[in-house]
Structure formats: structure tokens, C-alpha cells
Amino acid sequence: MFYKSIRFKISIVYMAILALTLSAFSVVLYHQVSKSLYENMDTLLRSRAEGIVSAMSTYWVTERLGTMRYYDTGDQVMAGNDQLNFATVAQRWVEARSKDPKLLNLIVQIFDATGEIVASSKNTQGITSVSEQTLFAALQGRSTFDTLTSSYPTKKVQLFRVFITPAVQNDRVEYIVQVGTPIDSITNALNSLKLTLFILFPITVLITGVMGAFLAKMTLQPVNNMIRTIHDITVENMKMKLNIPNTKDEIQKLAETFNDMLARLEYAFTSQRHLFEDLSHELKTPLTILKGEFEVVLKKMRSAEEYEAILRSSLEEIDKMTRLVENLLMLASFESKRIMPERKMLDLSLLIESVTTNMKKVAERKNVRISLEVKKYVEVIGDEKELRQLFLNILDNAVKYTGEGGRINISVEKDNNNATIVIKDSGVGIPQDEIEHIFDRFYRVHGTRKSYGFGLGLSIVKAIVDAHNGSIKVTSSHGTGTSFVITLPLH
Ligand SMILES: Nc1ncnc2c1ncn2[C@@H]1O[C@H](COP(=O)(O)OP(=O)(O)O)[C@@H](O)[C@H]1O
Ligand SMILES: [Mg+2]
Structure with a gap:
């Protein structure tokens, strides 16, 4: 019965343990990787957005100063046009940075305080607005993360991670920057990790199972050999011994112990055989003597003295036999532990x-x-x-x-x-x-x-x-x- 063999049990246990460990390991690994990927992405978005706010503000100030100088010389101050100018300036700034490797692959959008988009990088990928809650938070001066979906009706829905941060000047929110990136890269990485784990899992478990079975077979080989040898041992060939593997392990111990037991058994059997020989011998000698004496005596009539002498010597032989039987009985009673000493x-x-x-x-x-x-x-x-x-x-x-x-x-x-x-x-x-x-x-x-x-x-x-x-x-x-x-x- 293979499924009852130790070999089978060991491999099953091996596999079960490995499957459990691997599952736990995979879950933790997946979790950690996913967490750190998202954290990295968030850190990047935040640092880019903050960089943009500070660069843009500087740019805006210098631009405005330049304009004011122009207005000053023309004796005209065009108040109220700031908004329009900012949109142009912002769009110019964004376009100028379209080749900046730091902003490559990032969606950069700038909104005014009402949530209207004023400037945007080219690759918006369907992201056109800022969500209401994040706008609300930004107006209160808070930065937030958000997850948006692309609004292309024809294309497959895509998820984007965005960071929204307000540019605040004199307690007033001047404009809002939204930086985003598709989550694809992360989900792709995670998917391929998942796939790898899914493929590796059964392969590893299977390999362990096979290895376990093989190892168990190797380990148990000497035991199987022993079983075969023991099978052939009978009372007649008790001199047979197990081969002792020189492995210094439990199997060697087992073989040695078994050989010891065989030796003891063999000794006991030989003793019994000797007993039979001795017994027959010890009983036969006095019986032969008795028989011989009686036969001689019966050949003719004897005197009373002669009869007495014969009877006496016969009695001696009978005593001998009685002693043997007594000894045997005594030992037998000890063996069955019947006699408890009378204290x-x-x-x-x-x-x-x-x-x-x-x-x-x-x-x-x-x-x-x-x-x-x-x-x-x-x-x-x-x-x-x-x-x-x-x-x-x-x-x-x-x-x-x-x-x-x-x-x-x-x-x-x-x-x-x-x-x-x-x-x-x-x-x-x-x-x-x-x-x-x-x-x-x-x-x-x-x-x-x-x-x-x-x-x-x-x-x-x-x-x-x-x-x-x-x-x-x-x-x-x-x-x-x-x-x-x-x-x-x-x-
Ligand atoms: N005092 C002794 N001196 C020498 N050998 C002894 C002595 N006592 C016992 N033995 C040995 O031990 C063996 C076992 O003793 P025992 O069981 O009394 O058997 P038995 O006396 O029937 O031979 C004896 O056969 C004998 O060889
Ligand atoms: Mg003795």
C-alpha cells in the first residue's frame, strides 16, 4: 500500500509544509512589493508637484515683473488681466518643460481656484479635471492624493494616481497643480509577480514532493533490506545476521539492536535444545541402569541381601531423576513467577x-x-x-x-x-x-x-x-x- 508507506507520508507532509510556507511567503512578498511600489509612486508625484509649484511661482513672479515694467513705461496698468496672463504663462511654462526628463510620462495640469483648467501637458490621457473633494481640500490649503479613471469612452478604462497641491500666496490659493501617472506600470509589475509566484508555487511543491519521496526512499532502503532479511530468518537459521549499515544513525542502531535480539533468541533456543539433550541424557542413563539391574536380578532367584542391595542402588538412580524433575519444576515455577517469597x-x-x-x-x-x-x-x-x-x-x-x-x-x-x-x-x-x-x-x-x-x-x-x-x-x-x-x- 503505497499511500500507507512512510515514504508517501513524508512527501505529503513535506509538500504541505512547503505549500503553507510558500503561501505565507508569497502573500507577504506581494503585499510588501505592492506597498513599496505605491509608496514610491506617491513620493515621486508629491516631489514633482511641489517642484512644479515652486518653479512655477518663481517663473510667474519674474514674468509678472517683466510685464509690469513694460506697463510702467507705457503708463498703463492693466489690472484684471492677471488671470488670463497666468493661464498663458502657465501653459507656456508647461509646454517648455514637455521634454524635461523629470516630467516625462507625467500628466501635469494647472487649475485656477475655481477648478477650471488653465494649463496642461499634452499627454493628459483623458484626465481633464480635478475631482470635487480634492479641489475642496486644495482650496483649504491641503494637498491630497486621488485615483482617477480616464474619460475616453472608446478605450479600455485606465486608472491614474494623481497628487493635487495648491499654490498659496498671502493665504490665498492662487492656482492648483495636479500631477498624475497611470497605475498600469504598477499593476503590470504586480501581475507579473503574481504570475511568477503562481507558476513557481506548484513546481516547487511538486519538486519537493518528488525529492521528499526520493529522500525517504533512500533513507528507508536499509529498512526495506532489513525487512527482507528478517523475513528469511527462521528458528533453523537464527545464525543469520542483518547487515549493519555504517551510518551511525537510528537505522544502524535498529540493525544492531535486532542482531542483539537475534543473538539472545538464538542463545535461548540453543539452551532449550541443550536442555532437551541433557534431559534425555540425564534421564536415560539412570533408566538404562535400572533396566539392566532389574533384568540381571530377574534372571534367577536371589537372596534377600542381594535384593536389598539392588533396590538401594535403584533408589539412588530414582533420587537423581527426582532431583532433576524437582529442579525443573522449581525453575518452571520461577519462570511463571508463581512463587512469591513467604516473608x-x-x-x-x-x-x-x-x-x-x-x-x-x-x-x-x-x-x-x-x-x-x-x-x-x-x-x-x-x-x-x-x-x-x-x-x-x-x-x-x-x-x-x-x-x-x-x-x-x-x-x-x-x-x-x-x-x-x-x-x-x-x-x-x-x-x-x-x-x-x-x-x-x-x-x-x-x-x-x-x-x-x-x-x-x-x-x-x-x-x-x-x-x-x-x-x-x-x-x-x-x-x-x-x-x-x-x-x-x-x-
Ligand atoms: N564454585 C564454582 N566453581 C567453579 N565453577 C562453578 C562454581 N559454581 C558454578 N560453577 C560453574 O557454573 C556452572 C553453572 O552452575 P549450576 O547452575 O549450579 O549448574 P551445575 O552445578 O548443574 O553444573 C557450572 O556448570 C560450573 O561450571
Ligand atoms: Mg549446581
């Missing part, structure tokens, strides 16, 4: 002394000496049966893996919080690289398989220590001995 205050010193007494007989048979250094009244809360089992298993190992004439030392100490039990032997020791495994179920150190055992003792020990919130540590050197340090909380 009771008990004296660890007494308990360990009693376990040691039980073990002494076996130890003596091997000429192994057990010595005790036990502090009195080390009281912990726990399950007596379980704690007894714990020390029994460790001592059993200590005796089992210590040769003739060896020594075992047991000490019990306590501090404010913990009881510490150290069981040290002078036995065969455990190879360094196997120490980490000895608490695993069914694990037996290579080479110890000859001696009796199922590799369950220490797993049971670990489970009991954990259930009592304690800890267990092993130090061992191959050939010189092992010590187990167990700490149990006092309260």
Missing part, C-alpha cells in the same frame, strides 16, 4: 550454619574443609525454604567444583542496610569469558559436563536473589578458585 523475619546466621552442617558430610567425603566466619543475629526478611535452597545450590557447587583437599570459606557480615554473604572456594574456577553465562538456565561451563548437574542451580539462585531484592556477584580465576558475594537487604 518472615529469619536469622541468616543460623540458616547458613544449618545448610553448612548438611553439606559437611559430602565435603568430608572429598576431604574438603569448610570453615565459617559468621556474625550473630543477621536477620533478614525472606522465605526460609528459598534462602536455604539458594545457599545449598552455591555450597553444592563449591564442593562439587573443588578438588580433593580443597577449602571452602563462608562468611556472613552485616552493615546498616545489608547482609553480605561470601562463599569462597579453592576450586577449579570459572574461565573469565564464561562467568557472564553461569546464571543462565542450563548453562554449564565447558568441561564440567562430566560432573553431575543440569546447569539449573545458579539460575535458581539468581531467581531467588532477585525475588529478595538482593544482588549476587562472582569473581573467579581459572584454577585458583571462585567466590560468590551475595547481598540481601536487612529490612
Whole structure:
């Protein structure tokens, strides 16, 4: 399902984010550009209009002075003709400036105080008057901006931006200047900006989508490879490993973690397989012995003593099998976490002394000496049966893996919080690289398989220590001995 794949989701999200950002960006850009274009235009119009007013006033004054001189010499003062003269003067001024590059493309118009047009540049483009409100404002001495439409009925309607400013002399509005320009240039620029954005928008979003999908595909390629490999892994070929990409990223982590898990699983499966082998072996040997003995016995009548001897040796074999089954049951119950320790205050010193007494007989048979250094009244809360089992298993190992004439030392100490039990032997020791495994179920150190055992003792020990919130540590050197340090909380 492509649309459910991460690749698809990533590209969609990429595209959505980009589309959003681009939209916001485009709106802001368009707005800013349009604002600054209009502002520029207004600034230009205002400065041109003001320039015209000041130039025109100077011009008008000089013209008038010249005329008056003429009138003076002719002894005639032609009052009342100012208006007419101003119109001529203004029109002349405007025409003279028609080539001025500063005024090129600008509509320049001059109105008198009644709003009648008195002078105008050639390119009026249909603008012939000044609007009523702006005239009103100008008569009050205010300058204003306005937007006008062309009045050519045949042509397409055009918009013009105009600035109107009055020329004021002695509190009287002498004339009004209107400077304008078509808005076309701005709308054209804005339209082409809009078009560019509209074209760029989908292209950019599409490219991002494709790139996103491509990137995601590249990133997820190792995951897909992993999926394919994992698909082929079965219980039979658990040795198979994922190729670890050297990318130092989450994918590498994932592959490593998965390989770790595979290793753990493989180990568990191998342990189980060993269990089956060991179990069958351990059960088969006593059964074969029993069968053989019984067959021999049944061949003819025996004396009572002979029967007793046979029965005794049979019982030993049966005991062995019973112990195996018991161990298995114990472990099984730990595995299902059914047993919660029965909590009771008990004296660890007494308990360990009693376990040691039980073990002494076996130890003596091997000429192994057990010595005790036990502090009195080390009281912990726990399950007596379980704690007894714990020390029994460790001592059993200590005796089992210590040769003739060896020594075992047991000490019990306590501090404010913990009881510490150290069981040290002078036995065969455990190879360094196997120490980490000895608490695993069914694990037996290579080479110890000859001696009796199922590799369950220490797993049971670990489970009991954990259930009592304690800890267990092993130090061992191959050939010189092992010590187990167990700490149990006092309260
Ligand atoms: N005191 C010890 N000295 C040497 N090796 C030990 C000692 N205790 C445990 N081991 C090693 O740890 C393994 C696991 O112990 P355990 O679970 O009790 O299994 P088992 O005693 O049935 O072999 C043993 O097979 C043995 O090789
Ligand atoms: Mg053991």
C-alpha cells in the first residue's frame, strides 16, 4: 500500500509544509512589493508637484515683473488681466518643460481656484479635471492624493494616481497643480509577480514532493533490506545476521539492536535444545541402569541381601531423576513467577550454619574443609525454604567444583542496610569469558559436563536473589578458585 508507506507520508507532509510556507511567503512578498511600489509612486508625484509649484511661482513672479515694467513705461496698468496672463504663462511654462526628463510620462495640469483648467501637458490621457473633494481640500490649503479613471469612452478604462497641491500666496490659493501617472506600470509589475509566484508555487511543491519521496526512499532502503532479511530468518537459521549499515544513525542502531535480539533468541533456543539433550541424557542413563539391574536380578532367584542391595542402588538412580524433575519444576515455577517469597523475619546466621552442617558430610567425603566466619543475629526478611535452597545450590557447587583437599570459606557480615554473604572456594574456577553465562538456565561451563548437574542451580539462585531484592556477584580465576558475594537487604 503505497499511500500507507512512510515514504508517501513524508512527501505529503513535506509538500504541505512547503505549500503553507510558500503561501505565507508569497502573500507577504506581494503585499510588501505592492506597498513599496505605491509608496514610491506617491513620493515621486508629491516631489514633482511641489517642484512644479515652486518653479512655477518663481517663473510667474519674474514674468509678472517683466510685464509690469513694460506697463510702467507705457503708463498703463492693466489690472484684471492677471488671470488670463497666468493661464498663458502657465501653459507656456508647461509646454517648455514637455521634454524635461523629470516630467516625462507625467500628466501635469494647472487649475485656477475655481477648478477650471488653465494649463496642461499634452499627454493628459483623458484626465481633464480635478475631482470635487480634492479641489475642496486644495482650496483649504491641503494637498491630497486621488485615483482617477480616464474619460475616453472608446478605450479600455485606465486608472491614474494623481497628487493635487495648491499654490498659496498671502493665504490665498492662487492656482492648483495636479500631477498624475497611470497605475498600469504598477499593476503590470504586480501581475507579473503574481504570475511568477503562481507558476513557481506548484513546481516547487511538486519538486519537493518528488525529492521528499526520493529522500525517504533512500533513507528507508536499509529498512526495506532489513525487512527482507528478517523475513528469511527462521528458528533453523537464527545464525543469520542483518547487515549493519555504517551510518551511525537510528537505522544502524535498529540493525544492531535486532542482531542483539537475534543473538539472545538464538542463545535461548540453543539452551532449550541443550536442555532437551541433557534431559534425555540425564534421564536415560539412570533408566538404562535400572533396566539392566532389574533384568540381571530377574534372571534367577536371589537372596534377600542381594535384593536389598539392588533396590538401594535403584533408589539412588530414582533420587537423581527426582532431583532433576524437582529442579525443573522449581525453575518452571520461577519462570511463571508463581512463587512469591513467604516473608518472615529469619536469622541468616543460623540458616547458613544449618545448610553448612548438611553439606559437611559430602565435603568430608572429598576431604574438603569448610570453615565459617559468621556474625550473630543477621536477620533478614525472606522465605526460609528459598534462602536455604539458594545457599545449598552455591555450597553444592563449591564442593562439587573443588578438588580433593580443597577449602571452602563462608562468611556472613552485616552493615546498616545489608547482609553480605561470601562463599569462597579453592576450586577449579570459572574461565573469565564464561562467568557472564553461569546464571543462565542450563548453562554449564565447558568441561564440567562430566560432573553431575543440569546447569539449573545458579539460575535458581539468581531467581531467588532477585525475588529478595538482593544482588549476587562472582569473581573467579581459572584454577585458583571462585567466590560468590551475595547481598540481601536487612529490612
Ligand atoms: N564454585 C564454582 N566453581 C567453579 N565453577 C562453578 C562454581 N559454581 C558454578 N560453577 C560453574 O557454573 C556452572 C553453572 O552452575 P549450576 O547452575 O549450579 O549448574 P551445575 O552445578 O548443574 O553444573 C557450572 O556448570 C560450573 O561450571
Ligand atoms: Mg549446581
